[in-house]
Amino acid sequence: MPPADAPLTRDRILAAAEDVIRRFGPAKATVVDVARALGVSHTAVYKHVASKAELRDLVVGRWVEATMEPLREIVARPGPAPERLRQFVDALIAVKRRRATNDSELFTAYRSLAADAKSIVAAHIDELIHLLATIVDAGVQDGSFRKVDPVAAGRAVLVATSRFHHPAHASEWADPSLDEAYDDVWQLLMEGLGAARS
CATH class of the missing domain: 1.10.10 (Arc Repressor Mutant, subunit A)
Known part of the structure; x- marks a missing residue:
């Protein structure tokens, strides 16, 4: 401080x-x-913040920005697309769960504030989809994935995995069977993308 x-x-x-x-x-x-x-x-x-609404939006934006930094790094690094896609979603899950555990008061408040910060949340989701689409497109280009619309596939990956990272599901994250369910969902996603089995 x-x-x-x-x-x-x-x-x-x-x-x-x-x-x-x-x-x-x-x-x-x-x-x-x-x-x-x-x-x-x-x-x-x-002099720095125009209103209470802007203050709240800026708090949500700050929270979102801290979430995005490690995800952008994964997209920028080289490596096989299927591995980077899994690393991306793993990192998204890890950062949300870590914040829910380590800063539970702010995490709970963020969920409430985010409901009113619709444009910031929409931009956050759009960026997540864009980043996922970038990885999918790389996989399409190198033959790791079948020919798909990268944006549609990125959106599908985000929606299909939402139970594991969306704050609305935070109460479920302590379920010991969740990791197995995540692996099952991931296998279906990889089969849908035509990824070769390792």
Whole structure:
């Protein structure tokens, strides 16, 4: 946490907003509450954030951005498409479950805030589909996958695996049979994509 006399920046405001949400819940994610936590006037915060709605959207956007970084790295690295596709979904599952376990208060609040941040969530889903499609397309090009529409296939992979990473299913993630179900779903996806058995 930066010192109290550090310059007021959007990042500092968002870090404070996350802390307020973590401690008091999403209802306290207001400009006034965040200003109070920072020890500044709400006018000072309004120089960086236009409204409570924008503040909440920025918090959701910050959460999403932290989720996306490792996924983009997987897409950018070389390697066989079937392996990278599995690494991508494994990483998506791992980051969501880790955040649900390690920061459960913010994870629960994020689910509530995301319901109102529809454009940010839609952009997040679009990027996930785009990244998955990039890997599928690489597999189509090198013959690892049969000829499919990469975007449609990317969307199908995301939807088919949603039980394992979508926050709405978080209460199911402790089920010991879930990993076996994931492997079964994955085998069907690979058969659908025409991936050669290893």
